[in-house]
Amino acid sequence: TETVETKEFQSETRQVLKLVIHSLYSNKEIFLRELISNASDACEKLRFAALARPELLGSDTPGVELIPDAAAGTLTVKDNGIGMSREEVVENLGTIARSGTKKFFESLTGDSAKDSQLIGQFGVGFYSGFIVAERITVLTKKADAEAVRWDSDGEGSYQIQPHHKADRGTEVILHLRAEDKEFLDAERLTGLVHKYSDHLALPVSLVKDGKAEVINQAKAFWTRPKSELTEADYQAFYKHLSHDWDEALAWAHHKVEGNLEYTSLLYIPKRAPFDLFNREEQSGVQLYVKRVFIMDKAAELLPPWLRFVRGLVDSADLPLNVSRELLQGNRMVDKIKAALVKRALDLLDDLAANKPEQYAEFWKTFGSVLKEGVIEDDGNRERVAKLLRFASTAHPEGQTVTLADYVARMKPEQKSIYYITADTLAAAKNSPHLEGFVAKGYEVLLLTDRIDEWLTSHLREFEGKKLDSVARSAKDIESAIETPEKAANESAYKDTLERLKKALAGKVGDVRLSARLTESPACLVADEYGMSLRMARMMKAAGQ
């Protein structure tokens, strides 16, 4: 006698279920993408486990079968992947113990095309089966464990019981709703597999009259020759890889042969992920070794300032059992990383030069992350500096001015590139510090990102021109805006300056006559070598 246990879904799971079914009702077909993607993950996990235990794989070819059964009204998605133990079934199909759940709820937009991508992104794909199924049965077996059967109508509880099944792997049996029988149709299924799974490395077969026929390309996307791939192919693979609903802005696909052999495929997204500004969030590049998936977010492959880049590297040289520890300080990995940084910068250079509108879009979304490159990467500082865009007194609307544009417009006698940092564009534009510079016809960059304080402390010069803050007291800044009137007035104001110095003693370092101002009576400037005024304010706000 076998025990059937009935368990309640964790309450959040129930909520997710409802939402998934509701928000995807107009885009039902994506359930197949999600289930095939899970089957594919399970096969990848098996291949990975088999690196240490080859007997797991034996002579099997990991793959997925779609088995429509018109008489029973079921569609089965079957794989011979890793399978699940009883605990794993409870953990994975009965709860959503993932930190992303709350974010998922917050991110739902009500637009089903967008929400369908979110589902993949937040790992609630399995439940999408309930969009078309009134009941789902899962039969699964892990090597060395007993098989398990899981049943649910997605209403609030599920049944779990032991099962007899000899083969390792998982069968997800969808008992289709009456109105969703279209998903039994061979042509419909074939079309969907081409649409969503052509780029998967593993074979997806359709079983008709007991015979299985492979219907997808079944070749890792990045191993196919570039000449064979269309823009639409690259975009489809990008969506699969990133779970982004939007298209990619640009990509670069390289096969490298020689001493070091690897393939890289990098994408620049259009849209920022919700955690872009979390510096803990690691690079978005996956690592494969000889087509075997090794890890997501391989932080060693791209620096944090390029964390918005998505993509993958498939190395032919790294050992299959490579771990995160092994990646650190590995010379091969460092070389690949340097090459990837170069490729990403090439991509951005190309966008900036040939598709300025797209580059402007990129800059708006990711510019302040790219600025971290100037701070962190001495070797690429100059290249990154060329990609920066700023607002300036000449072009205060939007960030469009390059440092090269600025230098080209500098007055013949002008020595430095001038900038001001402020919390807002309005504060920057209206700052009295600008007056003397504007009177001289000097352009001033208006910097309003928080990171600009650090940017300017690392970017000391560009094309041989120093960068100077108009809010500093340095002699050469003063002399740059010197006027004959100022020299003439020096003695007339001597007493006034003395009195002011006394009155403000201990509060300011010095009181000086300056040609900085044309309208305002006075302004504060920072000491030549001290912290900038805004930095001092930011430190104070942070309690330091």
Ligand code: ADP
């Ligand atoms: P995600 O795939 O993003 O983790 P899903 O809701 O799609 O989220 O799947 C939940 C979990 O259930 C997976 O992470 C996996 O552990 C397990 N799972 C689902 N389908 C299978 C399968 N065919 N074989 C093995 N495990 C599976």
Ligand code: MG
């Ligand atoms: Mg999934």
